[in-house]
Structure formats: structure tokens, C-alpha cells
Amino acid sequence: MGAFWKHGYDGTGIAELERATGLGRQSLYGAFGDKRALFERVLEHYFERVLKPSVIDILDAPGSGRGNLERLFDLWEQAALLPEFNGCLVGNSVSELGLRDEELARALGRKFELLEAALTRALVRARRAGEVSPALPIRATARSLLATAQGLAVVARLRKDRAFVRGIIDQSRRLLDA
Amino acid sequence: MGAFWKHGYDGTGIAELERATGLGRQSLYGAFGDKRALFERVLEHYFERVLKPSVIDILDAPGSGRGNLERLFDLWEQAALLPEFNGCLVGNSVSELGLRDEELARALGRKFELLEAALTRALVRARRAGEVSPALPIRATARSLLATAQGLAVVARLRKDRAFVRGIIDQSRRLLDA
8 A cells, every 4th residue: 555655556566566565476466466456455445444544433433523623634734744644545546547547536536525425424513513603514615625635635745844734724724613 | 748747757658758749759868868857847837838827927917816816716616627627737746756756846846835925925915905804814825725726636636516616616715704
């Protein structure tokens, strides 16, 4: 997973995959078919092991929807400032592959939809509890938070600057109160 | 330029570059040195021919700073909904290359800084003219707009849906009034 995350799809050669998995080329091809098939598996793995625990489960945790969103914002800040931060594998893959492979594009789009749905659920709960502005447009705000997170994952990749990262995240907070 | 924009750096082979430029491999290498050097030229070209006219010049146009920001928002919407929208070459390259090549990373980071500076100038003018909330945190808002634009360029790549795109941009508008 790390190889694709760090080097991108085209940037990850079979030698890289051998190194990362400790498997030889024959075993790799035997187990996964080809690089594309392996990448599909990696994408699912990334979703289950990274995005689900660090975004979706946090948003869906019991308690305050706004509190969960705040926990997510804190995690964004921490992640973006890690020296080895490689952005989001889903966003990176969309940027790199676009619509080149329709089936992969659908799988990637589906991940965005699941993130948007989790953001929406947390916002709905926050609005019901009076933790965000009552006039908050839930659906558009969820989409805007998704876009901000993806954009932050891009612009913070080159800029390990807490004020920069926090400024962006604070505007998402401001949006919830406006 | 189109080849790198559409297929990414690693995804653009010499055959693609021959096709795109109409030059043979020998002429290409003679004129530019190697793929990396050509990519650097393409990046400057993209900045001068795409980002400068469609972002910076619009923000710096005489008249209302808020009006210029609104023109930019309209352009984001139009661009994101184009069937052949390939995102932003700067953002795509950051997502794909990360910090793999320090010199390229610096060149890419510098483009983000120039965009942020232009957003800041327009916001300063808008605030002076009372066209945005007087309490608007200018620097953080400029950074947030940069992140939103980059995020929109990622998430809209897979989703040609006007309500989706407009919802995200409307939250940037809402931020200016909050």
C-alpha cells in the first residue's frame, strides 16, 4: 500500500512492489494477477484500514456530531503536518488516473461518496443537536468539507506549516457556525 | 502540455510526447534535454498560459475585488463541469510526485504561493470596499480558497454534477459573508 501511496500508480514498478511485499514477481502475479488487480486490492485495503477508522468511524462515533467533526479536523491537522504525509491515496489516484480506467474511476468515486455520506450523517446529528448553524446547508457543506480535505491533502504536501494548515481547517470550522 | 495534464508525469511516455509535439525523440531530446526538463518547461507554460490568465489576471483586474472573486468562482464551476476536465496540472503533479524531486516540488509550491498571493490581494481589496465580512481572516481565507479549488479539481474529476460542484463553490461564497 505504501508504495502506491507514496509513488503513485505509474510510479510504482514491479521492483518496488517486490521490495514492498517481500514477494517475487512470480508470486505477486500468481497471487494478484497484475499490477492493476493488485492496486484494486490496495485501494480496498486503504479504505478499510485508513479511511474507515480515521474518518468514517470517527464521524459515526456515538456522542456529539460536532465533537466528532472537531476530532476529524484535529486529525486532518496532525496528518497534514506529518513529515511523511503522502496525501490521500484516493485523491492521489484520481489526480493521477482521472478517467483513464473507468472501473477504477468508479471505485474511487465510490470512496468519495462514502466519505461524503459519513460527513452528512455527522452534520445532520450536529444540526439536530443545535451544534451548528440551523441554516447550515447540510449536503453542500458535506461536499465542501470533502473538497477541503482533498485540497488540504494536496497543498499541505509541500508545506509543513502549522499556521497554514490550521488556517484552512479553521475556515471549515467557521463554515459550520455561519 | 496536454499529455502531462491528462496522463500525469509517469503516465506520459516518450511516444506520447512525440505524438503531442509532432517531434521525433531525437529532436525532443535535442530541444529539451530529457523528460524532466521538458516537464519543467511545460509547468511554466501552464502557469503563464492557463493559471495566470484564468486566475491571477482575473483576481487582479481593476474594479471590485469581490466581483473578481465571483468571476473566478464562475470559472471554477465552468471548468469543473467540462467533460474533458483534467484537474489542475500543478495539483495533479503535487499529488503524483510529492517530494520525490525537490526542485520540482519547490517550483510547484511556488505556483501555489502565487495563487494564494493573488487571492489575498483580491480579498484585501474586497474587505477595504466592504464587499466581504469586515472580520474576515484574509490570509486564512485565501489559503482556504486555494485548498477548496484544489480539492474541487480532484473531487469534480469523477463527478460531472452541477449541484455537487455549485454546492462546494457556494460554501466558499458563504465563507466570504460569514
